[in-house]
Amino acid sequence: MRARIAIIGGGPAGAQCARTLAEGGAQVVLFEPRADHEKACGGGIPHRGLARFPFLLDPRLPGREIRTCTLIAPSGREARVPLRDPLRVFRRADLHTFLLDRAATAGATIVRARVASFERRRGIARGPAGGWRLTTRPPTDEAGVPFDFLIAADGASGMAGRSLRPGRIRTETSQGIGYFLPVVADDGILLRFFDRLRGYLWVFPRLDHASAGICAPLGEPPAARLRELMDDFLRVRYGAVAVERAAFYAALIPGAPADAVTDRVQGDGWALVGDAGRFVDPLTREGIYYAMLSGDMLAGAILAGRPERYGRDWARRCGPELSWASRHAAGFFATPFTEALVSLSARSESVAGVLSDLISGRQDYRTLTLRLLRNAPLTGWQVVRAALRRRRLTPRRDS
Numbered sequence: 001m002r003a004r005i006a007i008i009g010g011g012p013a014g015a016q017c018a019r020t021l022a023e024g025g026a027q028v029v030l031f032e033p034r035a036d037h038e039k040a041c042g043g044g045i046p047h048r049g050l051a052r053f054p055f056l057l058d059p060r061l062p063g064r065e066i067r068t069c070t071l072i073a074p075s076g077r078e079a080r081v082p083l084r085d086p087l088r089v090f091r092r093a094d095l096h097t098f099l100l101d102r103a104a105t106a107g108a109t110i111v112r113a114r115v116a117s118f119e120r121r122r123g124i125a126r127g128p129a130g131g132w133r134l135t136t137r138p139p140t141d142e143a144g145v146p147f148d149f150l151i152a153a154d155g156a157s158g159m160a161g162r163s164l165r166p167g168r169i170r171t172e173t174s175q176g177i178g179y180f181l182p183v184v185a186d187d188g189i190l191l192r193f194f195d196r197l198r199g200y201l202w203v204f205p206r207l208d209h210a211s212a213g214i215c216a217p218l219g220e221p222p223a224a225r226l227r228e229l230m231d232d233f234l235r236v237r238y239g240a241v242a243v244e245r246a247a248f249y250a251a252l253i254p255g256a257p258a259d260a261v262t263d264r265v266q267g268d269g270w271a272l273v274g275d276a277g278r279f280v281d282p283l284t285r286e287g288i289y290y291a292m293l294s295g296d297m298l299a300g301a302i303l304a305g306r307p308e309r310y311g312r313d314w315a316r317r318c319g320p321e322l323s324w325a326s327r328h329a330a331g332f333f334a335t336p337f338t339e340a341l342v343s344l345s346a347r348s349e350s351v352a353g354v355l356s357d358l359i360s361g362r363q364d365y366r367t368l369t370l371r372l373l374r375n376a377p378l379t380g381w382q383v384v385r386a387a388l389r390r391r392r393l394t395p396r397r398d399s
């Protein structure tokens with residue numbers, strides 16, 4: 001008999017996990033109450049995600065291709081960086097529908113219900129620890145049949161993730177607030193840094209609107225101050241009307257801890273994927289790629305008959321980068337660094353190239369300093385050349 005697997009949550013993590021499991025012949029039931037739900041999110045997926053999951057380029061999935069990034073420093077100085085590898089921005093409702101359809105097509109059963117609780121009982125499934133029985137709202141027949149394996153993919157505040165791995169909200173958790181703006185003002189994405197803010201503001205254009213938001217560590221500063229910073233900037237840039245007509249959102253963003261390499265993400269007969277496992281870059285707050293990757297990796301380990309390998313493989317593949325990001329996030333958002341980053345990106349193609357690779361995921365964090373140091377002579381020459389050009393273009397005043 002095939003093992004029966006329950007997945008709680010049909011976001012990118014749960015849907016991708018269900019697809020891979022079903023494709024591999026597993027009997028998988030995914031519980032997701034919401035349909036066409038627009039999650040609070042930028043919706044941006046960089047090149048790294050598009051390369052790993054090329055079906056995201058399917059023309060049936062509407063998305064906007066982005067080729068430039070405007071950076072704005074705390075001082076207001078701007079740099080426009082061409083992106084060597086375009087990223088795509090999606091409506092989350094479109095992404096969820098697309099990924100769930102793929103899972104269903106491969107044979108996963110999608111149950112439109114919320115999992116209200118679950119319990120483990122001996123003797124109702126294979127394995128010494130027994131199986132899982134779920135209850136759903138509304139009640140469903142599928143939930144009553146015991147499961148051998150339980151996957152929590154229920155996002156940042158989901159009850160399954162929190163009860164399988166209890167603990168306080170970690171210091172890495174961020175607050176994210178924003179708007180769906182009824183305008184698409186720019187053709188590229190915009191990232192705005194602020195003085196003494198361990199986060200940033202973003203504007204991601206989509207096909208018929210833009211997702212704008214700001215993120216910072218939870219409570220630092222208070223949410224009201226964060227909203228003030230965002231509103232002031234958006235009003236000046238896009239006009240007061242754009243903000244007044246926009247739909248507001250607020251959500252928690254988990255962040256991988258500094259000990260991501262040893263963090264516990266599974267146990268006997270259960271595992272966490274995506275935001276439920278806090279698989280979000282604590283620096284950029286990018287999580288869709290990590291959600292899909294973790295779902296895929298867990299499914300691969302289960303299909304190989306070695307589910308226990310998942311935690312170790314995950315830690316080996318993503319732990320070092322995410323731990324690095326967690327340890328260095330404060331330094332990255334320090335004003336001297338963001339000012340230098342924007343200033344150098346404006347004047348040096350070499351620094352702009354490194355930044356483009358960082359956004360696309362081609363450049364990892366841990367070798368970033370080394371690459372910048374190696375490029376230093378070229379960067380220096382480009383900065384001098386830019387200064388000379390500016391002087392030539394500035395008309396001289398007659399004495």
Ligand SMILES: Cc1cc2nc3c(=O)[nH]c(=O)nc-3n(C[C@H](O)[C@H](O)[C@H](O)COP(=O)(O)OP(=O)(O)OC[C@H]3O[C@@H](n4cnc5c(N)ncnc54)[C@H](O)[C@@H]3O)c2cc1C
Binds near residue numbers: 009034153156
């Ligand atoms: C403001 C903001 C902006 C962001 N911007 C970006 C970005 O631009 N790019 C990026 O890569 N990441 C971004 N992220 C992070 C990204 O949204 C998440 O990392 C990603 O959605 C995680 O996917 P997931 O499948 O783990 O969880 P989710 O997408 O949250 O999906 C969880 C699903 O579980 C379901 N669920 C919850 N409880 C239950 C239950 N009891 N029973 C059944 N189902 C349940 C929910 O309905 C939901 O559909 C952003 C996050 C925020 C908050």
